[in-house]
Amino acid sequence: MDRKKIEQVVNDLFFSKEAAEYLGISSQRLNQLVHGGQVKPIKKTPAGSLFLRQDLDERKRNLKTIAPELAKDNQHQKMDLNTPFLYEVMNYYTIQSFYNYSDKKTEPVFKELSEIIDMQQEFMQIVQKLSEALSIDKSKLQKAYKKVEKGFQSLNKEDMIIKKGMNDYPKLLALTKEAPPYLFLRGNIHLLKEKIVSVVGSRGASEDGLKKANRLARHLGNAGIVVASGLARGIDTAAHKAAIENQFPTIAVLGTPITRAYPKENEKLQQVISRYGLVVSQFPPSSQVQRWFFPMRNAVMSGISLATAIVEAGETSGALKQADYALKQKRLVFIPQSALDNENITWPKKYIEREGAAKFTKIEDLFAALEKAKIIPVAEKEQMSLLDEGMEKVYVRQFK
Template sequence: MLHFDNRGEFEKFVSEEILLTHEATKYLGISSQRLHQLVQSGKLTPLKSTRSSSLFLKSDLYDRKFELEKSYGTSRLSDKEGGVNSVETINDAVNYFTLLALFKNKIKKCDPIYDHLATQVNLTLPTVDIAKDISTITGFDEKEILFESEKVMKGFKTLKEDDYIVKIGSELYPDLLNKTDHAPVFLFMRGNPNLLNFKAISIVGTRNPSQNGVLRAKVLAEKLGLHRIVVASGLARGIDTAAHNGALSRRNPTISVIGTPITKVYPKENEDLQRSIEESGLVISQFAPSMSVQRWNFPMRNAIMSGISLATVIIEAGETSGSLIQADYALKQGRMVFIPQSAVDNENLMWPKKYVQRKGAFKFSTIDELLEILATHNHDLFTTLDQNTKTSPANISEGSVGYVHKNDRS
């Protein structure tokens, strides 16, 4: 029971600590409809309610305000604040990556539970509002859920306002990737997502290439641009770097699928290259900003790179190269894999001879031969090689083939 020595103390308490409905919404920074939802759900209890208004104790609102500030701190990314993501998408992504963290980043365990949760709980609400429900369904402790959610939200706040958070099934999600068994629930994109409307081919290979390998990767990337094909690679040193640079040297945008969050750079030596791709191309990651960089992230991104591409070209690779992981993903996804004839003929390499025996794998001696095989199996890719070579603009940033400029995201 509160005690006041005089009427003045009582009046001061009432004026400072008792809030009407409109004062409570202003204090919490929410709408009256949202306040009503919190009352109806039992998350807030007014001192007294009438048909026209309610009275709230300010101290009762403090904890709720603190949690709302954390939850809606990411609203700077929303389209209402000039960003490109809705609050609902952000909340959904935060809830997904919170669950993933609780499952120790084990996607195969997390995704079925997330799908089930989505049928029972509105996952577009802030975690704090549904933590109890998540706890009841999953068995995770409510405090643990909120703790992981706070870490995820802290990471989200490092995203730029024009970074995209894209959920599977949404308009911006890559259609080719969506058709595979390796499609992540969420992707993070920085740059121009319109590039995903173009045909893409992945160029991959060793981190320690020969000079000839570097040259072949650059020339292939340059020539693919002549046919309005976007080059995808993984931003690793070696062949990946050469492929990205080959595309950029002709002012052709390129897509980088990375094994780190888009807020991080790896390897450090490619920081300038990553920034260039962010500006004139597209960087994609399936990893939330709150996630640490692990060595097994990089093979996982190979499935994404293959999934957005019509084909994967292996320029140079050893027997244990990560490029072979992508080749396996590509063939499982029904995509084409191209292997240089020189690699097949190399007596010191066994993998090329094994892969060319598999359905969907092709060997090639020249870039023109590779393009001809591509055209044979993808009839809409080129009208004719000869015609495209003569009439295509020098780079796919020109011409009337679609919107590819970063500033035009319609």
């Protein structure tokens, strides 16, 4: 190899400090990413590690650094709806509107129709055949389609729709009975391939509960785990904000279409997450939001996650619905000791008696369980315990 080629190779190699600077993160954060398997050095020696530029570039693409403020919005550019795949998606949701927005009822019907009609054709070309096959008046089908089309026109050019069975569809979610046929995404789709843990809880959370959610989300992020939550008031909002404030990615799983914000006060937070994290919804932009959409999204949130931590919840909290789905889907469920000690609620003891649910007094207990389940490597616990000085060490050790 001549000298010019050698110099080119050397220029593409980075020592740890250089790699951290190139990624715009601390050396400690780089070590955490290495231990978590998100960044792989090309060589490790007692003197240090070497990283390849193209591996670091890939990491940059997959996990954008979260900025504290929104950049100015670009002018809205509509998604191109004139493709065979988008015709199929809009045709599906047109038919779904006649089945009370139920995928369970719609999927088998759509499958049968696909065997006799090319469902990737533009709706108006197949509406007569659909009318005959479904015994639904043609004018009603056309009216439903126009509503679906209008909703889809509100999607951005950068928004994504993925179908169950595609490579980008979350593999863990695909294994569940609750996996929806399509997911609507806004943001960094690569986050779905990261290790995800849901942090959920009460909308009317106490001040202590909000602090716990903040600390837990922060420590999960430090361990290279992506925090998912539902963008609701209370615990969800605290978890998302903790990730953002500490420049960690976060995923918001909505009970509304990605084109809407609920609650309204979280509209800007949703925009920040969609720009620097990921917003996920199983509901088309044409759908009218129903009360049962929110527990449905809990099934999806649990489905993309390796575990769910319930920070604080009352007896009727929606977070318990997610716990039910998580256990059904063979996921871990974590419950803080403080909930078990609360004599005003009975649900914690009921869940602890079920396989897959575990209590934790300290954040270290939760990380130990994640280690045991091989969700994080052993080294991460050691990293987490040495994160910061002063009060941070107190927070790591006290989670009651």
